[in-house]
Amino acid sequence: MNNLAELPVTALKGVGDKFAQVLAKLHIATVQDLLFHLPLRYQDRTRITPIAALLPGVDAVIEGEVRAADVVFGRRRSLMVRLQDGSGTISLRYFHFTAAQKDRFARGSRLRCYGEARRGAAGLELYHPETELVGAEAPDTPETLTPVYPLTEGVSQARLRGLAQQALALLDQGGVSELLPTELLPASLRYPLKEALRYLHSPPAGADLAQLATGVHPAQQRLALEELLAHHLSLLELRRSNSAISAPPLPVNEALERDFLSRLPFSLTGAQQRVSAEIAADLARSRPMMRLLQGDVGAGKTLVAALAALKGIGAGAQVAVMAPTEILAEQHRRNFSAWLEPLGISVAQLTGSLKAAERRSELAAVASGAAQLIVGTHALFQPEVAFHNLALVIIDEQHRFGVRQRLELREKGAATGTAGRLQPHQLIMTATPIPRTLAMSAFADLDCSVIDELPPGRQPINTVAISNERRDQVMERVQGAVAEGRQAYWVCTLIEESESLQAQAAETTANELAEMLQGVRIALVHGRLKPDEKERVMTAFKAGEVDLLVATTVIEVGVDVPNASLMIIENPERLGLAQLHQLRGRVGRGSIASHCVLLYGTPLSQNGRARLQALRQHSDGFAIAEEDLRLRGPGEILGTRQTGEIQHRIADLQRDAQLLPQVQKIAASPLLDEELRRQLIARWLQNKPRFAEA
Known part of the structure; x- marks a missing residue:
């Protein structure tokens, strides 16, 4: 079948009716839907980094020989694997492990690992890295960047990557229709749709990661323009029908x-x-x-x-x-x-x-x-x-x-x-x-x-940005605040994965903090908890029975704890300024001075640095939103999931504001006939334009 918009995803190898139901949660019903389900970020696994060259907070591929694998007992039992290459030694730490997993790390075996290096009790450590055993022949390093897709329960990155590759192969045989006449596109965005999709699912080694991370690559902008246009057309349709x-x-x-x-x-x-x-x-x-x-x-x-x-x-x-x-x-x-x-x-x-x-x-x-x-x-x-x-x-x-x-x-x-x-x-x-x-x-x-006016009595929040390399100093600050009878939040911002991976990342952080902070009562809240469990943890935190709440971004709204005067936000560069401002608003609700620490990963892009600086300088949310718009960072103006059923898959209203005049111009063009308008709305709004009525 030529039209991938009509080819069901069950036509792909390995997708039966049951797995198709799982993909439906990601709004993937056809092969075209899969092609438009784009990665949120990319990992560079195209080169191996010597252990001695690792930097804290940076994802990397390393390879080395297992020197030891021992179960150690701190405040929580963990498996510690010592890995060595010609340049140095590093620890891999697992809080969740089985006996079979421990046996896999036999002394003398060779491992290739991928993960983020962090400072731990025993120097640099990788928490729960991905690993593969290296035999006599080393596995090939990939020639393209590795995509990281939005997930849901029941589907892994590896499986989604495999399906995306199958879908790309079908692009050559059939197609995804070019719905926009070329003459309506600005010269800088006359990027063929097929090439844009192929590039974004498999960027070549050496592709500009910073450009892709901020969503300004021409391939991304070409798709963002079309998506914004579809939404704009649906609103025009709505105005006509609402009269x-x-x-x-x-x-x-x-x-x-x-x-x-x-x-x-x-x-x-x-x-x-x-x-x-x-x-x-x-x-x-x-x-x-x-x-x-x-x-x-x-x-x-x-x-x-x-x-x-x-x-x-x-x-x-x-x-x-x-x-x-x-x-x-x-x-x-x-x-x-x-x-x-x-x-x-x-x-x-x-x-x-x-x-x-x-x-x-x-x-x-x-x-x-x-x-x-x-x-x-x-x-x-x-x-x-x-x-x-x-x-x-x-x-x-x-x-x-x-x-x-x-x-x-x-x-x-x-x-x-x-x-x-x-x-x-x-x-x-x-x-x-x-x-x-x-x-x-x-x-x-x-x-x-x-x-645009705050009631009198709100406390200002002192905001500082600190590199993840000084993580131990931040932990000392938490210990000090708790000793003075204050409470604190530690927010983990792994926003792009499934809820189960978010929960695991927050749990790993909570375990790490429990290892390092003596006498601090730590609790954990994330999206995987049942509502009554979440309520129980929050009630305990409000009652002062918990000193440090480790949380995913679920605490962004609705929590009011006046005694909480310190917030640590890990990897704030992953979030939009508006969402960071929302999180920060959880402290400063009592009569005491409050502090927010932005614990950023290095290296930080110039754009990321400017955005964190804006958050430090401004306490007014509208000033922050305007600054985010000026910087065109990948902000979260409508929240992580934006508008649910018709959420923007690619476009970001803050980052892509400069496309909006072009969108209005194209929408008014007589070259865009009724049939093309209908097809654009169907492609981007899941064939359900009436959802735009809400």
């Missing part, structure tokens, strides 16, 4: 609002008053509000959301508040209950961890209308949840929800009670500051409100 939708007008209930404001122990800031007035004007109309509410960490977005909720409840309707995690949903439930229950307003909660009886009771209250404000996680989308008359949906940290889920919630509103087929209003909140130019492109169908 006929109606929503229930929600006038202000002045008595209820006065009562609410009089009970607050503080006054609203000027910015909160201005934004609340903008929202009130929207809600009073009979067209659905679609408003994006931006505000820095701690700016008081939740209070503005509560005022918006009063408009719906005061008009006799229901309001749903949706949060990405159980921890954040619980925090919202506490806040809204404290504010609204004294006014006689009933607050319900729907999360995945409710017991069956509690769940039945809450569902009944939601269906009957007895529950006026419903706080929940993705559990709000489940089929058995029926609202009585949902008129307003408030979505917190919207980029963490799949667009399909947002659409389902909107349709739940449309199908309920007295509102008939009216659509609910939507208020979308984010603490990720988005520069105005990008907000106009990324959220072209939303109006924007900005809370």
Whole structure:
């Protein structure tokens, strides 16, 4: 078959129906989908580095002879393998190992290893490196860079690499259609689509790693342009189809609002008053509000959301508040209950961890209308949840929800009670500051409100950047903070792998810290933990029963621990500035001076250095977002997963902002006929353009 967009992935060797279901989690259904599932980064395994030349924090391939393999007992049992080449000796350390694995490292055997060198108790160490035994004939070193793909449970890097190679072989026989007429492309991006895909799956040895890492290689930019165009076309389609939708007008209930404001122990800031007035004007109309509410960490977005909720409840309707995690949903439930229950307003909660009886009771209250404000996680989308008359949906940290889920919630509103087929209003909140130019492109169908003023009393956070070579000094700093009765976070940023590999990396770091830090109570939280386990760890941390919380980026939102005054972010160069700013906002919530240490890997690119410098210089999230845009670093403007179902696979709105004028120009061109537009949207939006409606 010539058209790879129609060739199912089961046509590839080694992909049966069961494995096809695993690939579907990565939105890979066809061979074309696989070709557009691009690596997030690359490893250079094309040369072997002498042990003596290893640098801390740098990934490398080494080869040497096993001198010893012993089980050692520190605070945690580990397997230590001593490896030697003609230049020096290094330790390989394994916290997870079997007897068979220990026997594999027989004295005198020759090993080739790949991993990141770190300073450990016994000098330089490699934690859990990839290894292969070298026989009489040494294995070939690859001629191309090794791609690292986004994964999901049940698929390994090796297997995905093999499938990608099969897909590339099929590129020659059939094809991926060139949908953009060449004359519409800027001269610098007239890169044939097939060549771009081939280059990005298998860059040659010597390819510019820094250019690929920052996403500015012409092959990446060619694909980013097409992807941004597809999203822009879907928004234009949305505007056309949205013109006929109606929503229930929600006038202000002045008595209820006065009562609410009089009970607050503080006054609203000027910015909160201005934004609340903008929202009130929207809600009073009979067209659905679609408003994006931006505000820095701690700016008081939740209070503005509560005022918006009063408009719906005061008009006799229901309001749903949706949060990405159980921890954040619980925090919202506490806040809204404290504010609204004294006014006689009933607050319900729907999360995945409710017991069956509690769940039945809450569902009944939601269906009957007895529950006026419903706080929940993705559990709000489940089929058995029926609202009585949902008129307003408030979505917190919207980029963490799949667009399909947002659409389902909107349709739940449309199908309920007295509102008939009216659509609910939507208020979308984010603490990720988005520069105005990008907000106009990324959220072209939303109006924007900005809370650009922080309440008085927030503590400044002192931010320093320290090389991973001084890791031991940073550990001493943690030990000192704990001795003074403070708590700390240690954030691991292995964001590009599956949750299971994230969890393993965080666990390895926690074990390493436990070895080095005496008397420090350490706990671990990551995406693989069940919600109740995560909640238990966070509750213990809030209660002061844990001194150091080792975490993946799951703690980015929703955690408020005033006694936590120190945060270490490992490999911050892997994250966007906006996400780093979000993480940093977890400290500085009490009355004590707080510190954030950016523990970066070396060598650091010039761009990476400039971005970390920007974080040190600015505490205002919008200044940071504008700086990130100026530097065009690979920021995370909409979060790691961006917008779920229609997430950007290649494009990055901050980095690729300079492509947006070109995108608008191409979209307006008569050379782009309706059929080409349809095919572009189908290619990039998984044949589901209606998801852009959410």
